[in-house]
Amino acid sequence: MSERSIVRPDFRHSPSIDQVGAEERAARFTKRSIKKESKLQGLHLALSMIDLTTLEGKDTPGKVKQLCYKAMHPHDALEGLPTVAAVCVFPSMVGIAKKALEGSKIKVASVATAFPSGQSTRDVKLRDTKYAVAEGADEVDMVISRGKFLAGEYNFVFDEIAAIKEACGNARLKVILETGELGSLDKVRRASDIAMHAGADFIKTSTGKIQPAATMPVTLVMLEAIRDFYYETGIQIGMKPAGGISKSKAALHYLVMLNEVLGADWMTNEWFRFGASSLANDVLMQLAKEATGRYQSADYFSID
Amino acid sequence: MATTKKTATKKVAKKAAPSLKFNTAWEYAPALEGTSHVTIAPQYELFIDGKFVKPESGKYFNTINPATEANLSSIAEANAADVDKAVKAARKAYNGAWGKMSGAERAKYIFRISRMIQEKARELCVIETLDGGKPIRESRDIDIPLAANHFFYYAGWADKLDYAFPNRKPTSLGVAGQIIPWNFPLLMAAWKIAPALATGNTVVLKPAETTPLTALKLAEIIQECDLPPGVVNILTGAGATGAALVQHNDINKIAFTGSTEVGKLIQQACAGSSKKLTLELGGKAANIIFEDAPLDQAVEGIINGIFFNQGHVCCAGSRLFVQESVYKTVLRKLKDRMATLIVGNPLDKNTDIGAINSKQQLDTIHKYITIGKKEGAEMYQTDINLPRKGFYCKPTLFTDVAQSSRIAQEEIFGPVLTVQTFRTEDEVIEKANNTPYGLSAGVWTDKGSKIFNLTTKIRAGVVWANTYNKFDPTSPFGGYKESGYGREGGLQGLAGYLHI
Numbered sequence: 163m164s165e166r167s168i169v170r171p172d173f174r175h176s177p178s179i180d181q182v183g184a185e186e187r188a189a190r191f192t193k194r195s196i197k198k199e200s201k202l203q204g205l206h207l208a209l210s211m212i213d214l215t216t217l218e219g220k221d222t223p224g225k226v227k228q229l230c231y232k233a234m235h236p237h238d239a240l241e242g243l244p245t246v247a248a249v250c251v252f253p254s255m256v257g258i259a260k261k262a263l264e265g266s267k268i269k270v271a272s273v274a275t276a277f278p279s280g281q282s283t284r285d286v287k288l289r290d291t292k293y294a295v296a297e298g299a300d301e302v303d304m305v306i307s308r309g310k311f312l313a314g315e316y317n318f319v320f321d322e323i324a325a326i327k328e329a330c331g332n333a334r335l336k337v338i339l340e341t342g343e344l345g346s347l348d349k350v351r352r353a354s355d356i357a358m359h360a361g362a363d364f365i366k367t368s369t370g371k372i373q374p375a376a377t378m379p380v381t382l383v384m385l386e387a388i389r390d391f392y393y394e395t396g397i398q399i400g401m402k403p404a405g406g407i408s409k410s411k412a413a414l415h416y417l418v419m420l421n422e423v424l425g426a427d428w429m430t431n432e433w434f435r436f437g438a439s440s441l442a443n444d445v446l447m448q449l450a451k452e453a454t455g456r457y458q459s460a461d462y463f464s465i466d
Numbered sequence: 467m468a469t470t471k472k473t474a475t476k477k478v479a480k481k482a483a484p485s486l487k488f489n490t491a492w493e494y495a496p497a498l499e500g501t502s503h504v505t506i507a508p509q510y511e512l513f514i515d516g517k518f519v520k521p522e523s524g525k526y527f528n529t530i531n532p533a534t535e536a537n538l539s540s541i542a543e544a545n546a547a548d549v550d551k552a553v554k555a556a557r558k559a560y561n562g563a564w565g566k567m568s569g570a571e572r573a574k575y576i577f578r579i580s581r582m583i584q585e586k587a588r589e590l591c592v593i594e595t596l597d598g599g600k601p602i603r604e605s606r607d608i609d610i611p612l613a614a615n616h617f618f619y620y621a622g623w624a625d626k627l628d629y630a631f632p633n634r635k636p637t638s639l640g641v642a643g644q645i646i647p648w649n650f651p652l653l654m655a656a657w658k659i660a661p662a663l664a665t666g667n668t669v670v671l672k673p674a675e676t677t678p679l680t681a682l683k684l685a686e687i688i689q690e691c692d693l694p695p696g697v698v699n700i701l702t703g704a705g706a707t708g709a710a711l712v713q714h715n716d717i718n719k720i721a722f723t724g725s726t727e728v729g730k731l732i733q734q735a736c737a738g739s740s741k742k743l744t745l746e747l748g749g750k751a752a753n754i755i756f757e758d759a760p761l762d763q764a765v766e767g768i769i770n771g772i773f774f775n776q777g778h779v780c781c782a783g784s785r786l787f788v789q790e791s792v793y794k795t796v797l798r799k800l801k802d803r804m805a806t807l808i809v810g811n812p813l814d815k816n817t818d819i820g821a822i823n824s825k826q827q828l829d830t831i832h833k834y835i836t837i838g839k840k841e842g843a844e845m846y847q848t849d850i851n852l853p854r855k856g857f858y859c860k861p862t863l864f865t866d867v868a869q870s871s872r873i874a875q876e877e878i879f880g881p882v883l884t885v886q887t888f889r890t891e892d893e894v895i896e897k898a899n900n901t902p903y904g905l906s907a908g909v910w911t912d913k914g915s916k917i918f919n920l921t922t923k924i925r926a927g928v929v930w931a932n933t934y935n936k937f938d939p940t941s942p943f944g945g946y947k948e949s950g951y952g953r954e955g956g957l958q959g960l961a962g963y964l965h966i
């Protein structure tokens with residue numbers, strides 16, 4: 163349990179968000195032009211922030227092991243590359259990943275709580291979480307009960323997150339809001355507030371199973387919620403946009419947004435992650451281009 | 467009521483007050499817009515009767531880049547004789563081909579101008595930035611596209627004037643004398659020229675002396691578009707040139723955008739003449755933030771309201787009113803946002819605030835900053851280094867400002883914001899209206915009824931709700947009280963150039 167007093171405000175009073183304004187602000191970050199050394203720095207940072215993810219019914223130990231090798235050795239042809247931040251898998255694959263990543267600093271993240279729908283009982287969700295942690299998960303990515311949230315049962319959602327947090331023990335908890343199902347930025351803000359107050363270490367946009375997944379305006383609203391929470395409590399919360407960020411250029415736009423909303427303290431993989439499977443290769447391709455001056459064929463980058 | 471429940475036992479140790487650190491983790495490398503595609507002649511003449519001609523005055527003045535103080539070009543200075551030549555050419559064109567042309571034919575020319583502006587947009591935006599100091603992001607994304615859009619929009623009206631004002635047969639006025647300011651050089655030229663041409667008038671336009679280049683580029687475009695000679699004449703010069711234009715007897719209409727001080731002189735000069743007059747003058751707009759506003763978006767609106775174009779905007783939201791209950795939060799958010807504003811080389815694509823347009827304007831801004839400090843207001847500026855060469859000003863806030871402070875009453879026309887608090891709706895309406903100006907205002911609240919209450923009671927030509935500094939050719943723009951009269955843009959913008 164973290165050393166953190168839990169306060170439950172009236173979440174109906176979360177600040178309101180003007181969608182048009184949020185979209186305009188998000189678009190403005192994309193006007194920043196990231197060139198030369200700042201681009202190189204941004205690409206390295208982006209690579210180090212990736213939660214390399216495989217969340218499919220057809221996942222096997224072999225697939226997970228290959229992904230773990232990729233996590234540790236993104237592209238050995240280029241020197242001086244960071245590893246990714248974590249490998250994100252289903253609970254049944256946590257043990258495999260843990261073993262495969264032994265000796266590295268890469269974390270094992272596991273989705274839990276009846277991912278991706280969250281449509282199960284509290285008991286099942288807690289057991290799911292405890293199993294993942296017992297298998298060695300350093301981080302747990304839970305989903306909130308969107309149905310309960312949309313029905314206005316904020317206390318239910320709050321209590322559930324708090325209970326999962328307790329079940330996590332020392333594992334860090336990422337709370338997935340599944341913003342593509344929430345319907346408005348006001349709701350995104352409200353769900354962010356609930357998650358942070360209930361004990362989330364990270365808030366995360368999406369499962370990747372629902373469209374739209376991460377968008378810049380949604381991430382902006384969540385970053386602003388993190389900022390307000392930080393000013394209110396002094397507690398730093400991490401952010402993980404997930405799903406739909408597959409190009410380096412988009413990743414750099416997100417980093418610009420992070421840099422200008424939360425600033426230097428969040429510009430590390432301890433506080434910001436990209437949940438993505440195909441982003442890594444695009445970042446590697448850009449890094450290879452910066453190093454050699456030429457774009458390489460996609461065939462030079464491993465697909466895992 | 468909020469239900470508060472504490473479930474954990476340990477309390478977090480009190481650390482230093484939370485604060486965010488900006489501009490340290492990741493600095494953006496310079497991303498300069500290229501200038502190799504731009505042609506600026508060493509010397510420009512007057513554009514009269516479809517040709518570039520030497521000034522009768524024989525005089526030239528320099529136009530400089532305010533970001534570097536480097537000389538850009540030598541510009542002809544028109545005197546009364548030049549004005550007379552230009553007005554005669556405009557009259558001849560009005561009595562000749564242009565006056566007799568059908569609206570549908572006129573529209574083709576206007577449409578051609580807008581297309582040409584789009585084609586040359588990359589060159590025009592760089593020149594606008596070089597000559598005026600505004601960030602390339604703004605000239606590229608706002609000034610130039612909007613200028614083209616004004617021509618597009620009014621091209622559409624040229625053959626539909628009979629339907630614009632029901633039961634009227636509108637007719638053109640004749641020769642229009644137009645004087646424009648330095649804050650949006652090409653855009654203001656478009657605001658003036660497009661409706662004048664659509665309504666069948668001919669034009670003598672005088673751009674501001676610190677920013678003549680894009681108007682002269684527009685003259686080249688007009689030449690390339692093959693407009694009949696004399697339909698548009700462009701005379702460069704300073705105040706004396708403008709005065710000669712205003713005083714010329716054979717002008718039917720004066721349209722002026724600029725300071726209230728000069729506007730009053732023009733109104734006096736036009737008194738007793740048959741000249742039709744529209745004035746778009748200064749402002750000191752109230753930007754009002756209620757406690758139920760979407761605050762993060764409102765903060766962005768404050769930033770856009772006062773720091774857009776270095777604050778050189780007549781409708782700038784220069785008086786911020788924040789409801790007391792959210793004052794601290796808004797100020798904190800505003801300061802955090804200001805910390806990420808990049809001030810510097812206007813040609814850098816990452817620059818948010820460029821150079822102040824001229825030494826003279828920088829002095830005016832500094833004068834007001836000194837006055838603000840003397841008046842006892844608390845000043846806040848972001849902690850940044852300004853380029854050593856060129857005219858720059860840090861984004862500036864004044865808090866603890868009284869309604870009677872001069873910095874809250876007079877137009878500063880720079881990146882300087884005064885912040886006042888209020889308690890009730892009635893109070894803020896009274897304070898917002900308590901100014902000689904009435905050009906624009908902003909209202910931020912989640913409540914629709916509050917928006918309608920304020921928009922009906924605030925005496926300003928434009929009231930933005932939950933946004934600020936939004937412009938569109940279809941929307942009329944203009945002032946109340948000492949902010950001038952007449953409307954530009956939209957259907958209403960036609961009226962200033964027609965007998966109705």
